Amino acid sequence: MTGTVKVHCLNTDEHKETPIGTSLVDLIKEFNVKSPYLITNARVNNKTESLTYRVYRPKKVEFVDLTDSSAMRTYVRSLCFILAKAVDDIMPNAKTYLEHAVSKGYYFQIESDMPVGEHELNAIRNRMKEIVEANLPFEQVEEETEKVVELFRSLGLDDKAQLLETSDMLYARYSKLDGYIDYFYGSLTPTTGYITIFDIQPHNGGFLLRVPNRQNPVELEPEVKQExxxxxxxxxxxxxxxxxxxxxxxxxxxxxxxxxxxxxxxxxxxxxxxxxxxxxxxxxxxxxxxxxxxxxxxxxxxxxxxxxxxxxxxxxxxxxxxxxxxxxxxxxxxxxxxxxxxxxxxxxxxxxxxxxxxxxxxxxxxxxxxxxxxxxxxxxxxxxxxxxxxxxxxxxxxxxxxxxxxxxxxxxxxxxxxxxxxxxxxxxxxxxxxxxxxxxxxxxxxxxxxxxxxxxxxxxxxxxxxxxxxxxxxxxxxxxxxxxxxxxxxxxxxxxxxxxxxxxxxxxxxxxxxxxxxxxxxxxxxxxxxxxxxxxxxxxxxxxxxxxxxxxxxx
The missing domain is CATH 3.40.50.300 (P-loop containing nucleotide triphosphate hydrolases)
Incomplete structure (x- = not known):
């Protein structure tokens, strides 16, 4: 498809003609959008979209950084994907349960036949860093829900299969990260290289996934005791x-x-x-x-x-x-x-x-x-x-x-x-x-x-x-x-x-x-x-x- 499309960037208040199919990532460069913090998604005609989204019709675009709740959700969601893959890589038979927000982070548990001690946690943390440094793409796949449910069942992901099976959707999306398949509600960052600020640590019988500080997202949130x-x-x-x-x-x-x-x-x-x-x-x-x-x-x-x-x-x-x-x-x-x-x-x-x-x-x-x-x-x-x-x-x-x-x-x-x-x-x-x-x-x-x-x-x-x-x-x-x-x-x-x-x-x-x-x-x-x-x-x-x-x- 050739031709151009008009885009209004609210961050710079500029209007430009851009090639049809241009991604939001490229539009950041096109409009020279500056932000003190990491941009992870954008509002396109007042709908949140991933930065991999491509523009085919006239759009109004506003890029948002980690001080925005929507951008932080995208960051945390992508980080959780990296965590789940790292656990699967290090402990293939283990199951990861991401449960809730607590202590300025996210509490998770790892269910495994073997104890998860300091050695295993360090291995998972190091694997997460390797995945980030590799700057791997998050791939989005959309198929008929029936086929996605069948795929999840074959992978033993019955929780995801049952959610989609009972949600009355004709089509469903799932995500792939270097061959690892998962399902996350909402947008992800384009690649793993965006996710540079995080940590994992033992926490009250489970583990705490630590994330960037909302007010100053170049550092981690301080851990708060909330027993x-x-x-x-x-x-x-x-x-x-x-x-x-x-x-x-x-x-x-x-x-x-x-x-x-x-x-x-x-x-x-x-x-x-x-x-x-x-x-x-x-x-x-x-x-x-x-x-x-x-x-x-x-x-x-x-x-x-x-x-x-x-x-x-x-x-x-x-x-x-x-x-x-x-x-x-x-x-x-x-x-x-x-x-x-x-x-x-x-x-x-x-x-x-x-x-x-x-x-x-x-x-x-x-x-x-x-x-x-x-x-x-x-x-x-x-x-x-x-x-x-x-x-x-x-x-x-x-x-x-x-x-x-x-x-x-x-x-x-x-x-x-x-x-x-x-x-x-x-x-x-x-x-x-x-x-x-x-x-x-x-x-x-x-x-x-x-x-x-x-x-x-x-x-x-x-x-x-x-x-x-x-x-x-x-x-x-x-x-x-x-x-x-x-x-x-x-x-x-x-x-x-x-x-x-x-x-x-x-x-x-x-x-x-x-x-x-x-x-x-x-x-x-x-x-x-x-x-x-x-x-x-x-x-x-x-x-x-x-x-x-x-x-x-x-x-």
């Missing part, structure tokens, strides 16, 4: 194994075999048992002097429904829960601190009147009467409306808010009077053995549905704000999650299959002409791996009802 978080993941992975629902293909199979009602019932019962256990522990600690429970967690983690269900269980345990909102302790709007961009930072701990909050908590716990404030979000000022509170002998305070685990919020309240809970949707079910589901994707989909249903926000608006929300979580929530006495995983095995029919029509409304379309398109493709289930089987107390509607709780 409590890892233990929650392990507990839920064991539950999935017992349920024989390790991956999405297993869930789809259960849906097709009309076993999903049982899956829902077991998942809901499991969560109920956990909430009941937490209530029992609080009751026990209450007798030892605990007077206040703090519930914290990131956006759309289901904190509100968790609190309501916990309060019911506390009442069953003969305690009287008294809820107080941290929002009512906002400073007057004019006194709100500013962020690095000069905007009012309502996520900041210092957007709260810490002195007043602690004074009220201490007085309440000592038996005094306190007039609680109410924050007027219209006027941006604190008001007092005669809301007096005095604790009874069996009362226990329940405080829900993003700063609940931050020591500075309650630094003058004795530790033995506090019980701290971290709540998040820690998604444990995976697409297959090498493709985990990011917890942030789970929460974003929840938030898109909730914002549209209850707050009148479009998916475009929610997506546009998500990076800012994540930035606030990284600063004010995640550093303190290990301070929790207990962690509660609000994610459910079946939930993305149930939420799909609610999320898809909302995501489809995002215009193709806006930058947010790239993320909407990615989420739609991701949800396409799940078979539909209706939510009519969900009990009215289900945590998922907070987002889908139909809850018996009032919000």
């Amino acid at each position: 409590k978080l890892l233990n929650v993941y392990r507990e839920h992975l064991n539950f999935l194994k017992i349920s024989r629902l390790d991956n999405v293909g297993d869930l789809n199979r259960a849906i097709r075999e009309d076993r999903v009602y049982e899956v829902i019932q077991v998942a809901e019962a499991y969560q109920s048992m956990q909430i009941n256990d937490i209530a029992k522990e609080i009751s026990k600690r209450f007798n030892d002097g605990v007077k206040v429970v703090f519930i914290s967690g990131p956006s759309s983690s289901g904190k509100t429904t968790f609190r309501k269900r916990l309060e019911v269980q506390l009442m069953v345990n003969l305690l009287k829960p008294v809820g107080i909102s941290l929002d009512d302790y906002f400073v007057n709007r004019d006194n709100t601190p500013l962020d690095e961009n000069g905007e009012k930072d309502y996520e900041s701990l210092y957007a709260l009147d810490l002195e007043l909050f602690e004074d009220h908590m201490l007085k309440l716990m000592s038996g005094e009467t306190v007039e609680l404030p109410t924050y007027n979000f219209v006027t941006g000022k604190r008001e007092y409306r005669g809301n007096f509170l005095k604790m009874d002998n069996n009362s226990i305070l329940i405080i829900e808010g993003i700063h609940g685990l931050n020591p500075k919020l309650t630094e003058h309240i004795p530790e033995d009077m506090k019980f701290k809970i971290y709540v998040s949707a820690l998604t444990t079910i995976s697409l297959d053995d090498h493709n985990w589901i990011p917890a942030s994707d789970n929460r974003l989909i929840r938030r898109i549905v909730r914002d549209y249903r209850y707050r009148g926000y479009s998916a475009q608006t929610t997506i546009s704000r998500w990076d800012s929300v994540r930035h606030g979580e990284d600063k004010w929530i995640f550093p303190f999650q290990e301070n929790a006495d207990v962690m509660f995983n609000s994610a459910m095995i079946y939930e993305l299959a149930a939420i799909r029919r609610h999320a898809e029509p909302i995501l489809m409304q995002v215009p193709r002409t806006v930058p947010e379309y790239s993320e909407a398109y990615r989420l739609l493709k991701f949800l396409g791996y799940f078979n539909y289930i209706t939510d009519r089987e969900l009990p009215p107390t289900s945590l998922l009802r907070e987002f889908l509607g139909g809850s018996s709780f009032r919000y």
